[in-house]
Amino acid sequence: xxxxxxxxxxxxxxxxxxxxxxxxxxxxxxxxxxxxxxxxxxxxxxxxxxxxxxxxxxxxxxxxxxxxxxxxxxxxxxxxxxxxxxxxxxxxxxxxxxxxxxxxxxxxxxxxxxxxxxxxxxxxxxxxxxxxxxxxxxxxxxxxxxxxxxxxxxxxxxxxxxxxxxx
Amino acid sequence: xxxxxxxxxxxxxxxxxxxxxxxxxxxxxxxxxxxxxxxxxxxxxxxxxxxxxxxxxxxxxxxxxxxxxxxxxxxxxxxxxxxxxxxxxxxxxxxxxxxxxxxxxxxxxxxxxxxxxxxxxxxxxxxxxxxxxxxxxxxxxxxxxxxxxxxxxxxxxxxxxxxxxxxxxxxxxxxxxxxxxxxxxxxxxxxxxxxxxxxxxxxxxxxxxxxxxxxxxxxxxxxxxxxxxxxxxxxxxxxxxxxxxxxxxxxxxxxxxxxxxxxxxxxxxxxxxxxxxxxxxxxxxxxxxxxxxxxxxxxxxxxxxxxxxxxxxxxxxxxxxxxxxxxxxxxxxxxxxxxxxxxxxxxxxxxxxxxxxxxxxxxxxxxxxxxxxxxxxxxxxxxxxxxxxxxxx
Numbered sequence: 234x235x236x237x238x239x240x241x242x243x244x245x246x247x248x249x250x251x252x253x254x255x256x257x258x259x260x261x262x263x264x265x266x267x268x269x270x271x272x273x274x275x276x277x278x279x280x281x282x283x284x285x286x287x288x289x290x291x292x293x294x295x296x297x298x299x300x301x302x303x304x305x306x307x308x309x310x311x312x313x314x315x316x317x318x319x320x321x322x323x324x325x326x327x328x329x330x331x332x333x334x335x336x337x338x339x340x341x342x343x344x345x346x347x348x349x350x351x352x353x354x355x356x357x358x359x360x361x362x363x364x365x366x367x368x369x370x371x372x373x374x375x376x377x378x379x380x381x382x383x384x385x386x387x388x389x390x391x392x393x394x395x396x397x398x399x400x
Numbered sequence: 401x402x403x404x405x406x407x408x409x410x411x412x413x414x415x416x417x418x419x420x421x422x423x424x425x426x427x428x429x430x431x432x433x434x435x436x437x438x439x440x441x442x443x444x445x446x447x448x449x450x451x452x453x454x455x456x457x458x459x460x461x462x463x464x465x466x467x468x469x470x471x472x473x474x475x476x477x478x479x480x481x482x483x484x485x486x487x488x489x490x491x492x493x494x495x496x497x498x499x500x501x502x503x504x505x506x507x508x509x510x511x512x513x514x515x516x517x518x519x520x521x522x523x524x525x526x527x528x529x530x531x532x533x534x535x536x537x538x539x540x541x542x543x544x545x546x547x548x549x550x551x552x553x554x555x556x557x558x559x560x561x562x563x564x565x566x567x568x569x570x571x572x573x574x575x576x577x578x579x580x581x582x583x584x585x586x587x588x589x590x591x592x593x594x595x596x597x598x599x600x601x602x603x604x605x606x607x608x609x610x611x612x613x614x615x616x617x618x619x620x621x622x623x624x625x626x627x628x629x630x631x632x633x634x635x636x637x638x639x640x641x642x643x644x645x646x647x648x649x650x651x652x653x654x655x656x657x658x659x660x661x662x663x664x665x666x667x668x669x670x671x672x673x674x675x676x677x678x679x680x681x682x683x684x685x686x687x688x689x690x691x692x693x694x695x696x697x698x699x700x701x702x703x704x705x706x707x708x709x710x711x712x713x714x715x716x717x718x719x720x721x722x723x724x725x726x727x728x729x730x731x732x733x734x735x736x737x738x739x740x741x742x743x744x745x746x747x748x749x750x751x752x753x754x755x756x757x758x759x760x761x762x763x764x765x766x767x768x769x770x771x772x773x774x775x776x777x778x779x780x781x782x783x784x785x786x787x788x789x790x791x792x793x
Contacts, residue, residue: 268547357569
């Protein structure tokens with residue numbers, strides 16, 4: 234009789250634990266979605282600012298062309314090509330900023346400040362997203378989570394390659 | 401700049417009526433955000449007879465426990481938990497900002513009780529905190545709920561990655577740099593003078609290191625004077641000083657903010673000999689902003705803050721011989737002193753609230769992307785319904 238009580242108690246506890254884990258996992262997945270949405274918006278903004286820079290006096294015709302191309306590519310890239318496109322844009326911006334530091338007028342320098350503020354935000358957004366992804370991967374790798382398929386059909390969150398060196 | 405007006409709930413783990421680094425940080429942040437038009441409510445433990453500013457809500461009377469080399473006055477337990485929950489339920493916050501959520505305190509309780517956009521700031525930097533290791537498995541699911549983590553320094557970030565393996569964004573503590581910028585040098589504090597500020601009774605503040613260095617310093621600079629500012633009873637400390645050198649020390653007691661600015665701009669050298677337990681070093685940042693030439697121990701927080709010696713001189717922590725050497729060198733070299741002070745003053749502008757609060761605010765914005773408000777979490781509601789019947793709707 235005592236064993237039955239104990240067994241029931243353990244089963245109830247275990248079921249509670251499973252729901253607890255599932256809720257944790259759900260929360261993490263939500264966080265991954267949110268942080269990615271956030272990062273995505275910021276990257277789109279960066280592409281827009283890059284286009285503005287390309288049309289301003291900061292860029293000479295050659296780098297303007299380069300930048301325009303890169304910005305459009307980043308904006309329209311499908312998810313598989315996103316890494317390449319964003320890294321390309323980073324490269325193009327980097328090239329331009331390196332030698333435009335000394336020839337900026339007031340109006341243009343506002344664009345550049347905007348870009349650098351955006352860059353700071355993107356850096357934070359990337360950190361947040363990477364952390365969310367790492368945490369959920371860690372939890373997804375737990376034995377219990379795997380065995381009981383607590384993640385359901387949700388795809389395993391991944392970080393994008395460009396996150397490491399986008400800036 | 402700060403665009404949308406928010407309802408922000410900030411949780412302070414330490415008692416509001418005992419001043420400390422975290423408490424000051426929260427007070428300044430709350431006041432800055434209120435000045436920007438945001439609606440801020442701070443939940444903090446406080447004694448019954450304490451007078452609280454209008455934006456602070458008391459969570460109950462704190463208890464004192466030793467923590468991280470000092471006595472922490474914090475609060476937890478079922479009654480506190482109930483108060484935290486009702487504060488969250490009534491507040492309808494857009495965002496919660498929890499300070500130091502990794503120690504047993506109302507911050508951790510709030511982290512348990514709430515769901516939605518939450519930001520956590522980690523202040524402490526300490527190697528191998530056994531207590532965190534012990535309760536790590538309980539802590540993890542709670543810390544995981546934070547949508548963003550902020551560490552106040554590289555040292556605090558490392559503590560976090562070591563103990564809870566999760567990463568954080570570094571945003572330094574803020575100071576009102578402008579308050580310290582225009583101190584008028586006072587002749588009573590000028591000359592071959594050394595300044596020290598802080599609760600000098602605590603051994604981790606390192607006044608002893610300075611006392612041990614003084615015999616050597618006074619041999620090379622016979623007219624040296626040491627001014628010690630800060631709350632505490634000097635009698636105990638005076639006993640430890642060599643009787644011949646006692647006249648070199650002057651205890652000023654707690655000084656006001658405006659005196660602080662004058663103090664920092666007057667003394668020839670400001671010394672921060674802290675032996676550890678320091679995570680950011682707000683007082684050093686203030687000294688830099690006040691235009692003092694800073695000499696600090698090379699603990700990670702100060703090493704970082706002083707740019708590895710670029711904005712102030714460093715000495716090996718707890719090594720009073722080296723401290724004496726560094727101080728003597730600087731007392732003799734006014735040019736070097738002025739250069740360090742100038743560099744430091746410029747550097748300190750980075751810690752001004754106008755910069756720091758913007759950074760914090762952009763983290764707020766990012767964690768609110770989901771668009772939901774803060775609410776009492778499902779599981780904690782069902783538990784409370786299970787435990788106490790009176791909360792049924």
